Amino acid sequence: MTNLKEPIFDIAQLAHVEVLSPKPEETVKFFTKFLGMEVSEVSGQSVYLRAYEDFYHHTLKVTEGRQAGLGHVAWRTSSSNALERRVNAIKASGLGRGWIEGDHGHGEAYQFTTPDGHLMELMWNVDYFQVAEDRKTGLLNRPQKRPDQGVPVRRLDHVNLMAADAGKSAQFMMDTLGFRLREQIVDDAGTVLGSWISISNLAHDIAIMHDPAGTRGRFHHVCYWYGVPQNLYDIAELLKDNGIFIEAGPKKHGISQAFCLYVYEPGGNRVELFGDAGYLIFDPTWKPVVWNMKDVPDKGDVWVGGELPESFWVYGTPAPVSETIKNQP
Known part of the structure; x- marks a missing residue:
C-alpha cells in the first residue's frame, strides 16, 4: 500500500454533549427517573448529569433554552500537545471561536464551529x-454502584447532527480533527447524505446527516448505551407507561448494526438508546x-424491524412549530 495519509490520533473521545430544553426540569427528570442518570452538579440554568459507567464529572449538560436543540459537543484530546496541534489546525480552517476558561467538570477549552454552525469544543x-x-x-x-432507579444507561455513546451540507461538515471533521470515515450514504449524483465517522473503534462517535429542510446547525440526537438488547424492551415499556x-x-x-430505540425527551430533543455495540x-x-x-430503506436504516418513520429523516431540533406538531404528539 502506498500514498496512505498519516492518521491523526489527537482526539481521544466524545467527552460530553450539551442539550437545550424549554422544559429543563422535565428533561432532567426523564434522564434521571427513567434512564437512571445521576446529577453531578447544578449551576445557574444548567444541570450536569452522568451515567453510572461514565468516569468524568458529567457527559450530559441540560441547559434551559427557549427552544430544544444543541448547546455544544465537547471532545477530549489525547494530550495537552494534541490539544495545541488541533487548535492550530482549527484556526487555520477559519472556524475557530477562541478559548474559554472552562466549565464545571473541565478546564480551559477551545471553541469552534463546524461548517454548518454546530458549536464544539x-x-x-x-x-x-x-x-x-x-x-x-x-x-x-466501575465508578459506582449500578443505580436502582429506572433502566439505567451505562455510558455516553455518540451524537448525531443534521447539516445543510452533510458532506462538507463530515469532511471538516476528518481533515481537521482526524475522524475516520466508517459508513456513508450517497445519492445517485454522488452527493453525501450522511456520514458515520469515528476517532475510536466504534462504528461512529458522531454521525452527520443531511437536513432536508436546508437548515444549518440542527441537532438529531444524543445516544446512551446499554449493551444488553433486553434493556431496550424494558425501557420501552417503562416509557410507554409514562407517556414518553x-x-x-x-x-x-x-x-x-446496532440495536436501537428512539424517543423524544419532554423538551423535544431526540434520544437514542443502544442495546448493543453493533460492530467494532x-x-x-x-x-x-x-x-x-x-x-437504505430496506437494508441501511433498519435491517430488522421495519423502516424508520419519515420523522427520523426530517425532524431535528430546534424544530419549526409545524414540524413539531407533525412529528410529536
Missing part, C-alpha cells in the same frame, strides 16, 4: 467523578462502507 484537563462512600462498588473497574413518545424501535440498524473496527485500513440511498 476541545479540552484536555477534565475532572473525574468522585464517588461517595455509600455508593462505592466492589467492582473496581417513542419514535421508533426497538429495531436493528443496518448502518452500524480494528482494521487500520478500513474501507468505508458506502450505501446508495435506494438501498
Whole structure:
C-alpha cells in the first residue's frame, strides 16, 4: 500500500454533549427517573448529569433554552500537545471561536464551529467523578454502584447532527480533527447524505446527516448505551407507561448494526438508546462502507424491524412549530 495519509490520533473521545430544553426540569427528570442518570452538579440554568459507567464529572449538560436543540459537543484530546496541534489546525480552517476558561467538570477549552454552525469544543484537563462512600462498588473497574432507579444507561455513546451540507461538515471533521470515515450514504449524483465517522473503534462517535429542510446547525440526537438488547424492551415499556413518545424501535440498524430505540425527551430533543455495540473496527485500513440511498430503506436504516418513520429523516431540533406538531404528539 502506498500514498496512505498519516492518521491523526489527537482526539481521544466524545467527552460530553450539551442539550437545550424549554422544559429543563422535565428533561432532567426523564434522564434521571427513567434512564437512571445521576446529577453531578447544578449551576445557574444548567444541570450536569452522568451515567453510572461514565468516569468524568458529567457527559450530559441540560441547559434551559427557549427552544430544544444543541448547546455544544465537547471532545477530549489525547494530550495537552494534541490539544495545541488541533487548535492550530482549527484556526487555520477559519472556524475557530477562541478559548474559554472552562466549565464545571473541565478546564480551559477551545471553541469552534463546524461548517454548518454546530458549536464544539476541545479540552484536555477534565475532572473525574468522585464517588461517595455509600455508593462505592466492589467492582473496581466501575465508578459506582449500578443505580436502582429506572433502566439505567451505562455510558455516553455518540451524537448525531443534521447539516445543510452533510458532506462538507463530515469532511471538516476528518481533515481537521482526524475522524475516520466508517459508513456513508450517497445519492445517485454522488452527493453525501450522511456520514458515520469515528476517532475510536466504534462504528461512529458522531454521525452527520443531511437536513432536508436546508437548515444549518440542527441537532438529531444524543445516544446512551446499554449493551444488553433486553434493556431496550424494558425501557420501552417503562416509557410507554409514562407517556414518553417513542419514535421508533426497538429495531436493528443496518448502518452500524446496532440495536436501537428512539424517543423524544419532554423538551423535544431526540434520544437514542443502544442495546448493543453493533460492530467494532480494528482494521487500520478500513474501507468505508458506502450505501446508495435506494438501498437504505430496506437494508441501511433498519435491517430488522421495519423502516424508520419519515420523522427520523426530517425532524431535528430546534424544530419549526409545524414540524413539531407533525412529528410529536
